[in-house]
Amino acid sequence: MSNSKAILDKLEFKLVAKEFAVFSEKRHICWQLVQSEVPGLPFLAFKQRLHSREEKSTNQEHSREEEDEEDDDAERELEDDQATLVTERCDTISMEYHVVYSESYQVPVLYFNAFHSDGKLLSLNEIWDRVPSLHRQRIEHDKWTVITQQEHPIFGRPFFQLHPCHTEDLMKQVLPNSSKSKSNYIVTWLSSVGPLVGLHLPLVFSELCGDG
């Protein structure tokens, strides 16, 4: 398998996805390879729960205009007319991620959904607010095209998607140049784009990459 190709054909995707899933199972990390109704097009699935980063408490001493100074990210100001309210919002966000192959772009695509603890879907704005600021600056100008809501290609339900049009260029930069070093396309790709949407591959996945 060519290690340094920035795109994958269908067979190559199946192979790296299988390698990823098998490794994942051995390490008890819950990525699963799921066979879809579409023959020959499996996808990878993962779930996790995150505590809301909007956890914020204001008390009577602070005016409602004041930002939380300890936090680097620009938090949205709570519209809170009652200065006496303790607004400590602890919300557990349930995240679901799918890695689905795109025949058009010849790359894997990250689809995901995020639900509040009351079952309500996060809005695109709320998703965007959770993108770490260091990534946000980089893609601010393309904001509404990088993360969009799409119809899931297999299930037809609304999912958020990281747009695949930049993946090939990204992979050209991050894949190892040397054909001697082994890599797993999905590990390299997910470790670059996953953090935008709360997905952090455990360090142990680096065993699938490195100099051979």
Add this chain to the structure above:
Amino acid sequence: MAADDREILREVWQGKLPICFSLADDEEKSSSIREPCFLLVSRLTYITLIAEKILKHFKKGEELPEGEELWFEFNNQPLKWHYPVGVLFDLLTHNTPLPWNVKIHFKNFPEDELLHCESKEVVEAHFMSSIKEADILKHRGQVINNMQKRDHKQLWQGLQNDKFDQFWTINRRLMERTNEEPFRSIPLRIYQRDKMYIQRLAKPVTSTGEPLNLGHVLKRLLPDLFNNSENLNNRALIHGVEVPTETPVQWLSEHLSHPDNFLHIVVLPREAAEP
């Protein structure tokens, strides 16, 4: 492109549907006008692009309260705004008489079924994304990537403003063959009721350069439905018309694509499709 073929582009562009929009029964009566709203809507547009007209009629132009979002429904099915209007009609109405009766909702947005559409920018992003994907399939993205941003804008504005020339001045470049070669792959989606649409790679020619037609594509992508050469049980509609299956897909792509540069093909069982 031959003059006759150019005429087809214009005919396709002018396809319209008479739609009667009325407030859903469970919508609060007091804050909205109850009279239905009749509009002639382009087959090629996205239904949320007429939101302004709808709000003007039913809400007297007032802004919707927080938590409410306009959505459309037919036969208890929420309408997927990101499919072109003509596709929704061909797929869902099976010979109900015109005008098409569509219900308007403002409350209880079904977010497990419909994409949100809070602004025109969402529709634009979706439209441009389809165009880009189509060009990746046809030309490896070389034509779209070599266009200026203002050319992209012109495509969107041509669609929004219903201006054939404004749109096709730019779009004809996306329909050109590079070096006389057919498209690398034909952008197409096949719709059936109660199923997610099918989108697969579809080459316009065989490995020996023989042109492939619609029948070949349907047989390959829907083998269970199109396994006999007579296609007696199902038919394929494009812009509401049953297209002869001998038509080369390259030609179909160049002439019968929607403005998003995709061929949207609706496959229906024959008994449902006939009057």
